[in-house]
Amino acid sequence: MVLRWGICGAGLISSDFVSALMAPPSDAHQVVCIGASSQQRAQSFADKFGIKTAYGSYEEVAKDPNVDVVYIGVIHIYHVALSKQMLKAGKNVLCEKPVGASLAQILEVQQVAKECKKFFMEAVWSRCNPIYRKIKEEVRAGNLGEIKHVQAQFFVPIDKVDRVAKPELGGGALHDIGLYTVQLATMIFNNEKPVKITADSTLSDQGVDEDGCITLTYKNGGRAVLLYSTMFQGGKNNTATIYGTKGTIEIGESFWTPLEATFPSGKMTIETPSGPVPYTFINSGGLRYEADCVKECLEAGKLECNEVSFADSQAIYQIVDEVVKQTGMKVKW
Structure with a gap:
């Protein structure tokens, strides 16, 4: 079947997502409409991609009978309300x-999704990348032995960007780039609750975190050391490594959307799909992988995705809550 998408939000991430949807093979997905905060923004986006229907509101996307699934790419302070609106x-x-x-x-x-009996997935796109799926497979099969250490770091100079700098827009490093480091740890340790969480952050004059260091300690003595900063560029250091008693996995540059990783059995490389409109963010062709995951789930009648299940998201935010508590960062949304 061709999966028919409605898009909410005409910003940069929505542009990258739609471009990835339209990458070859282009007969799997169809964008039937775009909804934005104004008709002008929606029409401009529609013209760029050749989308037939442009709406100046999100309510019209919700009402469109031709939409099978909605992608929400608006600023994240509106994610909860808009998700519930679309599900209902x-x-x-x-x-x-x-x-x-x-x-x-x-x-x-998640509760609304269950009550409405509709599919819901948090777009942690890393998990759908073929390299991540291979990592998960290797770890679950015991090929690395007992996991003893996970290390990840994500440094990118975006502290002046409004959505990162302003608390009223959901600002802060943790909820933006820090989540990518946390999700790697929770995946590797199979959503196990850490026995100890230690967190420290530098807070801006507005009270949002500009960087962070999180140490997670697990019952077997395994640890995850997670570093992130919005104040400087990481160069070639935005990598991650997983150490086990039988072997190591090294995830290459841009570990959250990698093109290569080194396993005990050798190196794995991938090429992400190229869409009709140039991407803004690194390796955004990888967004196609999560769209394909959604399609697979809906075709199979699933209401959750195995790569980003409800339990997966819960494990991530249990850690997020504790980091917020320990650091005292402002979270206004």
Whole structure:
């Protein structure tokens, strides 16, 4: 079947997502409409991609009978409300991360999805990347032995960007880039709750975190050391490594959307799909992988995705809540 998408939000991430959807093979997905905060923004986006229907509101997307699934790419302070609106309108939903500011908000959206019996997935796109799927497979099969250490770092100079700098827009490093480091740890340790969480952050004069260091300690003595900063560029250091008693996996540059990784059995490389409109963010062709995951789930009648299940999101935000508590960062949304 061709999966028919409605898009909410005409920003940069939505542009990258739609371009990835339209990458070859182009007969799997179809964008039937775009909804934005104004008719002008929606029409401009539609013209760029040749989308037939442009709406100046999100309500019209919810009402469109031709939409099978909605992608939510608006600024994240609106993710909870918009996810619930679309689910209650009978739409399946793929919502950009972070879905919410806290575990309580995540659970709220998941509960609505369950009540409405509709598919819902937080768009932690890393998990759908073929390299991540291979990592998960290797770890679960015990090929690395017992996991003893996970290390990841994500440094990018975006502290002046409004959505990162302003608390009223959901600002802060943790909910933006920090989540990518946390999700790697929770995947590797199979959603196990850490026995100890230690977190430290530098807060801006507005109270949002500009960087962070999180150490997670697990019952077997395994640890995850997670570093992230919005104040400087990481160069070639935005990598991750997983150490086990039987072997190591090294995830290459841009570990959250990697093109290569080194396993005990050798190196794995991939090429992400190229869409009709140039991408803004690194390796955004990888967004196609999560769209394909959604399609696979809907064709199989699933209401959750195995790569980013409800339990997966819950494990991430249990840690997020504790980091927020320890650091005292402002979370207004």
